Amino acid sequence: MKTGFFPRQPRLRKCAARDLPAGPPAVRVFPPRRLRAFSLLEITGVLGVLAILASLALPPLLQQLGELARRQETERLSQIGQGLREYILRARRVPATTTLASNVAEVLGWPARWVQETAGGQPRVFLYDPQLQIGTTTAATLPYVQTTSGAATLNGARCLIVSTLGAPLPSVIGNPGTNAVTVFNLLWDAPDGAPPPGWTWGGEWRQILVQRVNLQPLFTRVVLNNNHIRFGRYSVDNTNAPVALTTNSFTAFFLGRTQLGLHGDGTGPLQSVQLVPSAEAASRDPAYAWYPSYVYERGIWRGRLFMEPPVPRRSGNDLQAAYEIFMSGPPNVYKVGGVTQSSVTWAMYNFMSNYVVWANSGFSAAAKVKVTQWQSSMAAQVKTYCNKKATVQ
Structure with a gap:
């Protein structure tokens, strides 16, 4: 019984032995082909074009x-x-x-x-x-x-x-x-x-x-000042070999990156090591306005001079206060003769008033006479009044 459709297979034709080739197939041989070369004119033209392009x-x-x-x-x-x-x-x-x-x-x-x-x-x-x-x-x-x-x-x-x-x-x-x-x-x-300008040479x-x-900016001016009874010491790139200042103001140029050691006087210890700056810009002002400066004062190296509290400026009211304090104090029991607190202040008053007259006169010789007179009187009375070795009157 047929259960499906099967396509018909092609039938193979039987070939006789005579139908098969007796050997390998024959190779078709073509006659040799002649290659055409460039002519001299063509070569010359190509070379000319290349020369133009190269130029x-x-x-x-x-x-x-x-x-x-x-x-x-x-x-x-x-x-x-x-x-x-x-x-x-x-x-x-x-x-x-x-x-x-x-x-x-x-x-x-x-x-x-x-x-x-x-x-x-x-x-x-x-x-x-x-x-x-x-x-x-x-x-x-x-x-x-x-x-x-x-x-x-x-x-x-x-x-x-x-x-x-x-x-x-x-x-x-x-x-x-x-x-x-x-x-x-x-x-x-x-x-x-x-x-x-004005230079002649055959080359280009x-x-x-x-x-x-x-090279100028590689150097920096260093200033070392001494404001002490003994000279401080310094070292350059070797803190084990300090040298003492020989003057109160030492100035010299040092190369940037130099290690400047600041030592105490005598056998004093190393107090500080400063790196010398360098301005490696060609526009650096050769005057070097901002050079490092140090001062040795009271046994210590500082970046600037130590500033003590300034003496206050006194006015006329301060002089009046001093006068009142002096006059209100107890009298000196060791005074000599007729010197008293009043006589001392009177001598001071005459000295100062005559000094003003002398200054206003252009420091004339005539006005100086009274200044000298009252100056001597004031000094003698102050010395007498403050002499504690005098006997009690």
């Missing part, structure tokens, strides 16, 4: 590469300048040009060559102001090393770092000779990328970069 794109590209190199060198010079400031504050010394590169490289963690040369291999030039003077140290006698004496004078603490992105620097920059002051000032004042001034480092 249009190359100048902007070179300009961009030049600006990139300029920005990199400007940043590198700024880092070197900051490294120089940091070295001076850390080491408490201003290095000579012979060791400046290695000193700065140590602070920045660079190889010394990175400080000495540009990325293009051109050497940088380091110049100090020829008029530099820090205490007794000059530009020719650097390095300056800070001591407990500090620096009594501070002038021309400036440094220049000069580099070039193109041709070598003019020889006069590295060896200014007798024109050192003029060369330094011209480079310091010249606008960036512009030649100094835009390729010369100048980093100006003002």
Whole structure:
């Protein structure tokens, strides 16, 4: 019995052996195709188009590469300048040009060559102001090393770092000779990328970069005053080696971050340690109006002179009160002769009234006679009235 629908299966046709291929199918072979090459004219045209495109794109590209190199060198010079400031504050010394590169490289963690040369291999030039003077140290006698004496004078603490992105620097920059002051000032004042006034050089001034480092703000004037019968002591970066003041007013320049210890006189203990401030801004006024000042008074270091309560100013009423108190007191039983409380006050009155007359006369010699007379009388009566060794009358 049929229970469902089943589709009819296709019938397979029986194939004879002769209908099957005797071997692999045959491969169709095409004749070789000839490849056509570019002609010389076509190659020349392509090269010409490429040359035109390169001529249009190359100048902007070179300009961009030049600006990139300029920005990199400007940043590198700024880092070197900051490294120089940091070295001076850390080491408490201003290095000579012979060791400046290695000193700065140590602070920045660079190889010394990175400080000495540009990325293009051109050497940088380091110049100090020829008029530099820090205490007794000059530009020719650097390095300056800070001591407990500090620096009594501070002038021309400036440094220049000069580099070039193109041709070598003019020889006069590295060896200014007798024109050192003029060369330094011209480079310091010249606008960036512009030649100094009256300066001729065959190279491109835009390729010369100048980093100006003002070292003046790294120093701060410190004033130590003494207002005691014995001299207070102070120390610099070593509280175990205090020195005594030799004058009542000591003034010197010290580098910022210096630890100034304030000690008592003799073998007195350390009373305070003050950190000398530094204004590391190039606009700092060289007069340093806000320099730290300390005074040693009554065995104690203070930030300012101790101000005792002022003596009050008296008026005429106060003089009247003093007169009444003196007159109402019991008489001195040791008085001599006719000196009494009344005679003493009368002598004082005549002295003061005649003094006023003398002052109003322009301190004339004639008016001075009575002033001297009553002054002697007043002094004699006060001495007599207050003499307790006199016998009782």
